[in-house]
Amino acid sequence: MHKLKPITPLGGHAAHVDQIGTLTIIEVVDQALASLAARNGQREVLQKALPLRLPDVGKSTSDGDFTVFWIGPDQWMVSAAHDAHELLAAELKQMVGAAASVTEQTDGWCRFDVSGAAHCGLFERLSSVPIRAMQPGEVQRGLIEHLGAFIWRIEGDRMAVLAPRSAAASLHQTLVAAARSIS
Structure with a gap:
């Protein structure tokens, strides 16, 4: 009998968390x-x-x-x-x-939550979505580099990004690189 275990969009068995300067990037899997x-x-x-x-x-x-x-x-x-x-x-x-x-x-989507004081700077490097003008609860579809994604302001300094699961690693790498560039 097979003993299958679910994996996250990034291929792990638990959500991946990155802490870069004041920014936190969390792979949401729940x-x-x-x-x-x-x-x-x-x-x-x-x-x-x-x-x-x-x-x-x-x-x-x-x-x-x-x-x-x-x-x-x-x-x-x-x-x-x-x-x-x-x-x-x-x-x-x-x-x-x-x-x-x-x-x-x-299982068709991946989601990353990005929070921290520098979140606007991160998204301004990656997308033309007017992050600073977005109010909590607003969602816009836009591009993050080459990737179509939903960009959602959850609350004050917390944003969620949803994109196709097949691009999870690329999106994660992009978010991390942008976070490092501003930290």
Whole structure:
């Protein structure tokens, strides 16, 4: 019998943490992800079926166990603690029925949280997203070097970056190099 063990996007058995000057870069591995897309004309039905508020363009909301951010017209990414919601996509599909399409996204993305006083300088070196103008809860899709990513201001000096899992090592190397360049 095979004894399979899950690995993180960076290939480890535990989340990777880097402390560089005042910046901390954390590989986030404890969140389940699912995308949610309202079917044509079903947004109101979808909203009524969910125990959470769907955010507007470029925003995120947190309600109970769930955090949701906007990813496109009538499309959202839903996040919840993996231990409590391992089957997040199935849970959501049961709630919304035919009002939306739901797809599992957990292993398709990597997430790094960046925090510290110099976080704006780091992101200004890597992206044209106006980091200093972003308010807590705002999310923008942009490029970090050559890579499409969601850049999300969680709170004051804490940002999250979500990108395709296949690019986790490249994104991590980019974040670390930028952090070292400003420390």
